[in-house]
Amino acid sequence: MVADQRPAFTLMVGDLTYANDHGQAQVDNHFNDVMVWSQDAAYMPAWGNHEWDSSGDDLRNYKSRLDLPNPQTSPGTPAISNYGEDWYWFDYGNVRFIAYPEPWSGAWADWYTRAKTLMDQAQSDPTITFIVTMGHRPAYSSGHHPGDSTLRGYMDDLGKNHSKYKLNVNGHSHDYERTYPQSGVIHITAGIGGSSLEEDPSGSCLWAGGCPAPAYSAFRAFHHGIVRLTFGLRAIQIDALCGPAGDGGTNLNDISCTQGGVFDHVTIRSDIAASRGPDGPPAAFSAALAPNPVLGGGTITFAMPRAGRASASIQDLAGRRVRTVVEGKLAAGIHQYAFDGRSDTGARLPAGVYFYSVSAPGGMITRRFAMLR
Numbered sequence: 001m002v003a004d005q006r007p008a009f010t011l012m013v014g015d016l017t018y019a020n021d022h023g024q025a026q027v028d029n030h031f032n033d034v035m036v037w038s039q040d041a042a043y044m045p046a047w048g049n050h051e052w053d054s055s056g057d058d059l060r061n062y063k064s065r066l067d068l069p070n071p072q073t074s075p076g077t078p079a080i081s082n083y084g085e086d087w088y089w090f091d092y093g094n095v096r097f098i099a100y101p102e103p104w105s106g107a108w109a110d111w112y113t114r115a116k117t118l119m120d121q122a123q124s125d126p127t128i129t130f131i132v133t134m135g136h137r138p139a140y141s142s143g144h145h146p147g148d149s150t151l152r153g154y155m156d157d158l159g160k161n162h163s164k165y166k167l168n169v170n171g172h173s174h175d176y177e178r179t180y181p182q183s184g185v186i187h188i189t190a191g192i193g194g195s196s197l198e199e200d201p202s203g204s205c206l207w208a209g210g211c212p213a214p215a216y217s218a219f220r221a222f223h224h225g226i227v228r229l230t231f232g233l234r235a236i237q238i239d240a241l242c243g244p245a246g247d248g249g250t251n252l253n254d255i256s257c258t259q260g261g262v263f264d265h266v267t268i269r270s271d272i273a274a275s276r277g278p279d280g281p282p283a284a285f286s287a288a289l290a291p292n293p294v295l296g297g298g299t300i301t302f303a304m305p306r307a308g309r310a311s312a313s314i315q316d317l318a319g320r321r322v323r324t325v326v327e328g329k330l331a332a333g334i335h336q337y338a339f340d341g342r343s344d345t346g347a348r349l350p351a352g353v354y355f356y357s358v359s360a361p362g363g364m365i366t367r368r369f370a371m372l373r
């Protein structure tokens with residue numbers, strides 16, 4: 001699935017191989033497995049607890065294999081692998097990425113001070129539009145591992161003081177969860193690849209943080225998948241892509257979706273104030289494709305007054321579905337999906353007249369549009 005996205009690089013948010021539990025051969029297996037994309041796209045890691053906190057594995061396996069840009073050393077780092085690369089940062093186009101370390105003694109306080117300097121620089125640099133942090137532990141989570149209040153304090157403070165800081169990506173809890181902006185920052189837990197999901201069933205609720213979800217939680221799901229980040233001049237598109245379905249054992253799903261389809265989406269814009277809080281759900285269903293005519297590609301936007309199953313698709317003039325843009329259970333709110341002018345097989349659709357259809361709780365719309373080439 002990662003290779004199919006042809007990524008420029010991949011953020012690997014910790015607990016990379018589980019060799020500590022399953023043996024050293026798993027380190028080789030993991031790095032062999034990812035070669036399907038890692039020969040073309042950089043492997044950009046954050047360290048997780050499984051890389052260092054038990055006797056079965058340590059960070060030499062990872063620090064020695066990977067060459068990280070602007071490497072930084074944390075206080076408290078394990079002595080056996082104490083040669084830097086505890087966290088790092090880099091600029092990709094108009095985005096500054098700052099990784100954060102594991103919570104070794106003094107490591108987060110030290111990171112906070114130095115990340116603040118890096119964010120101050122980025123904030124005053126007109127070529128940087130967005131700041132993104134990435135690491136293993138969540139600051140906000142209603143999954144198996146709750147958010148860490150110390151990390152939350154640091155990230156909230158950095159968000160309040162840096163309007164370009166809009167996104168944090170983490171792992172640790174084996175689930176997907178997206179928050180509303182917290183001090184301007186959306187937090188995504190993306191622990192949905194490579195290992196079992198971590199449900200904590202209690203009655204009908206699978207979430208350790210309780211049901212219904214806490215107020216900060218915009219959308220959460222137990223389902224395998226990957227998260228795709230697409231960066232533009234003024235926007236970050238976040239798409240959670242559906243992976244293989246779970247089972248009735250340790251991989252219970254609480255959403256259903258089609259493999260490869262988008263099960264959660266949000267657009268982060270640079271021109272919306274950092275202090276913006278959550279939107280209430282829209283009053284009624286609506287949907288539109290823009291621009292029309294479409295010049296090779298466009299955007300489908302629709303409003304869902306309540307959560308439920310939704311789909312958006314493109315049909316040709318004969319009514320044949322040529323592209324499924326999204327299909328699955330979505331949260332209430334405004335959803336926006338890019339349509340790149342291609343069919344489900346990836347072929348460029350010829351110029352002509354097509355239909356777009358959107359169905360969601362509260363309504364259904366089918367309208368004609370023209371595509372120019």
Ligand SMILES: [Fe+2]
Pocket residue numbers: 014015048049050136171172173
């Ligand atoms: Fe972890």
